[in-house]
Amino acid sequence: SDAGDGGSDGGSGSDLISVGFSQVGAESGWRSANTMSIKDTLTEENGFELSFSDAQQKQENQISAIRNYIAQGMDVIAFSPVVETGWDAVLEEAKGAGIPVVLTDRAVETTVDDAYVSFIGSDFIEEGARAGEWAAEQYDGEGYKVVELQGTTGSAPAIDRQEGFAGAIEGTDLEMIDSQTGDFTRDGGKKVMEGFLTAHDDIDLVFAHNDDMGLGAIEAIEAAGLKPGEDIKIITIDGVKDGMTALADGKINYIVECNPLLGPDLAEVIEKTVAGDAVDARIVTQDEAFDQEGAKAALPDRQY
Ligand code: AHR
Numbered sequence: 001s002d003a004g005d006g007g008s009d010g011g012s013g014s015d016l017i018s019v020g021f022s023q024v025g026a027e028s029g030w031r032s033a034n035t036m037s038i039k040d041t042l043t044e045e046n047g048f049e050l051s052f053s054d055a056q057q058k059q060e061n062q063i064s065a066i067r068n069y070i071a072q073g074m075d076v077i078a079f080s081p082v083v084e085t086g087w088d089a090v091l092e093e094a095k096g097a098g099i100p101v102v103l104t105d106r107a108v109e110t111t112v113d114d115a116y117v118s119f120i121g122s123d124f125i126e127e128g129a130r131a132g133e134w135a136a137e138q139y140d141g142e143g144y145k146v147v148e149l150q151g152t153t154g155s156a157p158a159i160d161r162q163e164g165f166a167g168a169i170e171g172t173d174l175e176m177i178d179s180q181t182g183d184f185t186r187d188g189g190k191k192v193m194e195g196f197l198t199a200h201d202d203i204d205l206v207f208a209h210n211d212d213m214g215l216g217a218i219e220a221i222e223a224a225g226l227k228p229g230e231d232i233k234i235i236t237i238d239g240v241k242d243g244m245t246a247l248a249d250g251k252i253n254y255i256v257e258c259n260p261l262l263g264p265d266l267a268e269v270i271e272k273t274v275a276g277d278a279v280d281a282r283i284v285t286q287d288e289a290f291d292q293e294g295a296k297a298a299l300p301d302r303q304y
Pocket of ligand 1: 027028029030031105106157184209210211212237238258
């Protein structure tokens with residue numbers, strides 16, 4: 001590459017920009033779409049040599065992947081941090097090696113100055129707030145009992161969506177009666193919902209931090225002989241095809257989109273960084289929201 005790194009190019013001997021990307025895992029439909037977008041964009045044809053690793057939702061795997069990328073002298077390192085904290089040491093190491101870091105999808109909390117050049121992704125507090133505002137608009141005055149399926153403990157989307165939703169239903173008569181993590185997986189959502197249904201016989205509404213957990217909750221609700229979307233209302237976040245299908249079928253009531261197609265913005269930030277051009281420190285992805293009619297209209301064009 002010609003990134004001013006003295007000719008080191010991650011060992012490829014070519015003009016491609018070498019990028020090491022550490023992905024969270026493959027926990028959800030959203031994540032698969034996100035991975036596809038990154039792999040489809042950071043191609044050789046587009047001028048990149050991508051090394052991609054899947055951390056299986058484990059921070060220690062991400063840290064060792066990032067250390068490998070540093071050792072290999074990648075031009076740029078990008079990652080989607082599974083949890084918010086615990087990155088200071090490895091971010092310091094990347095900085096010491098002079099390798100720019102780009103965050104995608106999830107934020108970190110760090111004391112390291114100028115730890116990354118840009119953070120590309122949705123505003124998760126806003127997503128939670130939009131979900132809560134819709135719930136309040138539809139159901140305030142009904143005395144609804146609400147349960148929450150949280151994402152991965154300590155992850156930015158779990159922390160922020162919980163905060164946004166709670167803020168939006170404050171002052172209404174919607175009451176949060178239980179909240180537990182389902183780790184953003186379908187299986188996790190199903191198991192936690194089974195527990196909720198055993199512990200509470202008065203659940204009116206589920207707020208799931210992603211579609212997959214909402215889809216797991218649907219299975220648990222149906223197994224309990226109840227109708228999802230009617231006996232128990234469901235609001236989720238993401239808007240992947242399976243979620244949108246359940247919404248169009250009346251089993252989910254509302255979905256706030258989280259756009260997973262971050263590849264193009266990531267490619268642009270990397271190219272600019274390597275060229276020495278300024279990049280925006282924060283790039284906020286634009287998200288829509290869908291009710292059941294909206295899902296029917298959007299489904300035919302849904303790519304993922
Ligand atoms: O960080 C984004 C979240 O991670 C998505 O909403 C969820 O589906 C994924 O696992």
